Amino acid sequence: MKLQATPKAERAVGTNKEAGSKEPRSQRKRMRRHFRGYIKNRSQSCKERSSSWQEIESRPLHVVLGNEACDLDSMVSALTLAFYLAKTTEAEEVFVPVLNIKRSELPLRGDSVFFLQKIHIPESLLIFRDEIDLHALHQAGQLTLILVDHHALPRSDAALEEAVAEVIDHRPIEQKCCPPCHVSVELVGSCATLVTERILQGAPEILDRQTAALLHGTIILDCVNMDLKIGKATLKDKNCVEKLEALFPDLPERSDIFDSLQKAKFDVSGLTTEQMLRKDQKTISRQGIKMVISAIYMDLEAFLQRSGLIADLRAFCQAHSCDVLVAMTIFFNTHNEPVRHLAIFCPHAALRMTICGVLERSSSPSLNLTPAPSIHPNLQAYLQGNTQIFRKKLLPLLQEALSAYSDSKATPSGQHETAGVSGEQVDKELDGAGALLFPRLSQDEEEPSLPPTPMNSLVDECPLDQGLPKLSAEAIFEKCSQISLSQSTTSSVSKK
Structure with missing residues (x-):
């Protein structure tokens, strides 16, 4: 050419x-x-x-x-x-x-x-x-x-x-x-x-x-x-x-x-956490709830041990106006086989629990998740046993989780409530950053006029440089x- x-x-x-x-x-x-x-x-x-x-x-x-x-x-x-x-x-x-x-x-x-x-x-x-x-x-x-x-x-x-x-x-x-x-x-x-x-x-x-x-x-x-x-x-x-x-x-x-x-793809040396999250990210949303899914090219343990990780995750969510951040870590072992793990950052307890529940219970496909030790209440990490579930296959499950949460918070009277978790529990688990990140979750929002791209997206409300x-x-x-x-x-x- x-x-x-x-x-x-x-x-x-x-x-x-x-x-x-x-x-x-x-x-x-x-x-x-x-x-x-x-x-x-x-x-x-x-x-x-x-x-x-x-x-x-x-x-x-x-x-x-x-x-x-x-x-x-x-x-x-x-x-x-x-x-x-x-x-x-x-x-x-x-x-x-x-x-x-x-x-x-x-x-x-x-x-x-x-x-x-x-x-x-x-x-x-x-x-x-x-x-x-x-x-x-x-x-x-x-x-x-x-x-x-x-x-x-x-x-x-x-x-x-x-x-x-x-x-x-x-x-x-x-x-x-x-x-x-x-x-x-x-x-x-x-x-x-x-x-x-x-x-x-x-x-x-x-x-x-x-x-x-x-x-x-x-x-x-x-x-x-x-x-x-x-x-x-x-x-x-x-x-x-x-x-x-x-x-x-x-x-x-x-x-x-x-x-x-x-x-070359897995070389993240010199990148900040924010740059690593931006390097390969996709976005989905449901009823005003926005989720970013980033591919992180390193081992989960090394990612969780990064200095100032929680502050960086919180700042990323604020900068990108997202309610949930899912990091899928990936690296290749000595047999050149892919190893994939998950980390879900979400200050909103009910939303985080809904997402984790959908992923843990999924049988088609089964992720074979094993909870990893948590470094912060707002972050849930998993070892993923089924390494054939890469991000493209994970996205429909995450969309299902957002839909399940949206359905659970709507009542016949048109009011919103948290399914399975009391308001007091949510208030206790929400830290100050969570309250800033999730003002939209208490509002009665309609479906966006245009549905989000389900698969390949850095889409809804994607900030184009002006x-x-x-x-x-x-x-x-x-x-x-x-x-x-x-x-x-x-x-x-x-x-x-």
């Missing part, structure tokens, strides 16, 4: 300095007109100049958007699908992969940073969510969205739902959450598998080694080195990896790429103009 040999969206996956110098001036101006009104300008002078950039072309911009967690699977799925669409669609269409995080968040994703460097994709050429105003594009009638690795938009993006033209996801769909559009869903280990299948079926000739390496490494990491016994990989994942290896025999050995990506981008407007214009190269440049892509 080398930019010097690939038009349109290739600028998001390579470099194209030589070709860029030959770009027609009229085309460069056209692309600048197309984007200038929508890039969040860095300085007041840029903002003043933007008032004169009102002429926008009629053709739409197709944005391929991954999920808000922006893990490696989401990032690579967006990049490679945009590449495929750009190579197989008529020249007037423009496809742009957008990473659904702020640029400043990328360093927290060690595996993504490592892989971008390994595949020779400069971070400076990527476009992040805080660098393009999708709402303004939509208001101008020029936005088409393609969602990958998720199937519903957060409440803050509800207005964009009508712009969604396609969904590609690898987790169960809740019909009420999914936009009315073309939906491709299959329960495989990696969304990159579905993108690989689409490329192989639609235009295998566009694959080059760089694109194949992106897809190959991502599937292997997501599917835990294609170990079917672990329960993440499916036969389709396995078949796609084998087909990529057949086309490009010089791809890295599976164990080598898995070990290097996993090492600040200024890290890149100058001119730098963004230059990147966007590279996308348009395909409208006048055709080059062959050789398989290496």
Whole structure:
């Protein structure tokens, strides 16, 4: 997927300095007109100049958007699908992969940073969510969205739902959450598998080694080195990896790429507790009760022994306006087998007890939980015997727990009360921070107008950065103009 040999969206996956110098001036101006009104300008002078950039072309911009967690699977799925669409669609269409995080968040994703460097994709050429105003594009009638690795938009993006033209996801769909559009869903280990299948079926000739390496490494990491016994990989994942290896025999050995990506992913050295919680988080909610589920890449015991942990957990909940924080710790033992444990932080006693009860009693699936010694009354930790229950499989149980709590606190008279725990007990167990964190739990709230994303979410009330981008407007214009190269440049892509 080398930019010097690939038009349109290739600028998001390579470099194209030589070709860029030959770009027609009229085309460069056209692309600048197309984007200038929508890039969040860095300085007041840029903002003043933007008032004169009102002429926008009629053709739409197709944005391929991954999920808000922006893990490696989401990032690579967006990049490679945009590449495929750009190579197989008529020249007037423009496809742009957008990473659904702020640029400043990328360093927290060690595996993504490592892989971008390994595949020779400069971070400076990527476009992040805080660098393009999708709402303004939509208001101008020029936005088409393609969602990958998720199937519903957060409440803050509800207005964009009508712009969604396609969904590609690898987790169960809740019909009420999914936009009315073309939906491709299959329960495989990696969304990159579905993108690989689409490329192989639609235009295998566009694959080059760089694109194949992106897809190959991502599937292997997501599917835990294609170990079917672990329960993440499916036969389709396995078949796609084998087909990529057949086309490009010089791809890295599976164990080598898995070990290097996993090492980068699990490297949390130097991260604060708050950064570890943000590194890979998802959000669900029910009737105004918000829960964050974070993957923590270390042993449970080491996590619980972190200095100032309770204060950090409390501060995280306050900063993210969440009522419950669930940390799923994961590390690999000496046999390279995943070990997963749980820690549930919730100052509200009744809510915490409801969640723990649902998880402990669950038989389909069974977590085989063993309570671990508690370091604080508001924190319940568990050793998880069934290590095949990873976060994606845990989320439905947590949603069930939130629903059970919401149902239990509603009475026929419309009043709310705590099921199984007296008000006095709750008051005794609530510390000062809990009272600050949970003012909403005593209010009679309706279901949100848009249901939350059940699976892939940093969704409801997700705070999108309203600040200024890290890149100058001119730098963004230059990147966007590279996308348009395909409208006048055709080059062959050789398989290496």
